Amino acid sequence: MRVYGFLIAGMGALLGLCGCGGGGGDNNGPPQVVTQIVSDPAYDGDIEQTAPGVYVVTQGMSSSVQSTFAGIDPVAGTEFRTFLDFSLEGPGGVPGDAIIDSAFLEVFVDDVEPPNGSVPIRVDLVSFQPPNLIGTDFDRNAQPALASVLIQGDVNKNDIETFVSVDVTPLMIAAQRLGLVDFQARIMEDLGPAIETLVQIDDTTGPNRRQRAPLLTVTYH
Numbered sequence: 001m002r003v004y005g006f007l008i009a010g011m012g013a014l015l016g017l018c019g020c021g022g023g024g025g026d027n028n029g030p031p032q033v034v035t036q037i038v039s040d041p042a043y044d045g046d047i048e049q050t051a052p053g054v055y056v057v058t059q060g061m062s063s064s065v066q067s068t069f070a071g072i073d074p075v076a077g078t079e080f081r082t083f084l085d086f087s088l089e090g091p092g093g094v095p096g097d098a099i100i101d102s103a104f105l106e107v108f109v110d111d112v113e114p115p116n117g118s119v120p121i122r123v124d125l126v127s128f129q130p131p132n133l134i135g136t137d138f139d140r141n142a143q144p145a146l147a148s149v150l151i152q153g154d155v156n157k158n159d160i161e162t163f164v165s166v167d168v169t170p171l172m173i174a175a176q177r178l179g180l181v182d183f184q185a186r187i188m189e190d191l192g193p194a195i196e197t198l199v200q201i202d203d204t205t206g207p208n209r210r211q212r213a214p215l216l217t218v219t220y221h
Contacts (some may be wrong), residue, residue: 002107002161006088007149010013019130023163028162029221031221032101032219032221033098033219033221034170034217034218035092035093035094036215036216036217037088037093037210037217038213039084039203039213040085040087041203041209041213042061042180043060043082043083043131043133044061044068044085044203044214045058045059045086046059046068046081046082046089047080047135047137048053048078049081049138051080053133055136055139056093056135057133057134059083059133061203061204062132062205062221065095066086066204066206067110067200067204068070068187069198069201070082070121070186070187070196070198070201071119071189071199072119072189072198073196073197074113074114074117074196075196077196079188079189079194080198081188082187082188082201083128083133084105084107084187085131085183086183086185087181087182088175088180088181088182088183094176094191094220095220098174098220099221100218102169102219103172103173103217104166104216105123105202105214105215106217107163107187107202107214108161108212108213109155109161109164109199109202110160110200110201112155112156112157112159112197112199113197113200114141114196116157117156117157117195117196117197117198118131118155118156118197119195119197119199120190120192120195121150121164121188121199122148122187122189122191123150123151123168123185123187124140124146124147124188125147125148125149125175125183125185126143126144126145126185127131127178127182127186127188128184131182131184146174147170147173149167149168149175150163150166150190151166154165158206159169164178170184172184183216189197194202204213
């Protein structure tokens with residue numbers, strides 16, 4: 001889907017150019033625009049809950065940190081929640097007055113532990129501003145979800161080394177309604193009985209970042 005997204009982006013740009021012609025002809029409103037936003041590695045991270053009310057915050061990708069985690073570590077029994085930050089401002093962003101047609105979030109799964117694990121994943125829209133994580137952002141009461149969706153189907157070994165895509169259109173619409181300057185997602189094991197499965201999400205800062213890093217694709221007019 002990642003390659004398809006780039007093709008659609010090109011088509012959106014072409015439609016935009018076609019819509020800028022001179023007078024005459026039918027006017028069916030502004031053309032659709034497709035923009036693709038790679039997450040900001042300086043603000044991406046995860047929070048591990050090691051005990052009730054005790055958290056370890058890891059924020060910012062570096063030479064030694066190239067991924068984030070979501071789910072429950074089957075060895076340590078601690079829970080991780082991933083946080084991703086996508087800037088909506090500037091060129092290639094989403095104008096504040098745009099009408100959202102669709103939005104999709106893609107993440108590349110590096111690993112799932114244990115190998116036979118399978119876990120439902122929830123994506124929350126949150127707002128941590130300034131974009132610095134604090135431990136309580138883990139907590140859905142202290143940092144309530146502004147909107148939520150579920151990834152269709154559990155994440156399991158079949159998703160390793162592939163992109164997992166989730167329709168986050170309701171989240172993007174909420175972000176626009178609230179005037180958020182960043183689309184910030186909390187990715188976590190869905191609520192319910194604890195499932196000891198941990199998902200590793202690629203967030204490389206290497207030369208192939210554009211091909212593997214978390215990506216938000218928004219279509220608007």
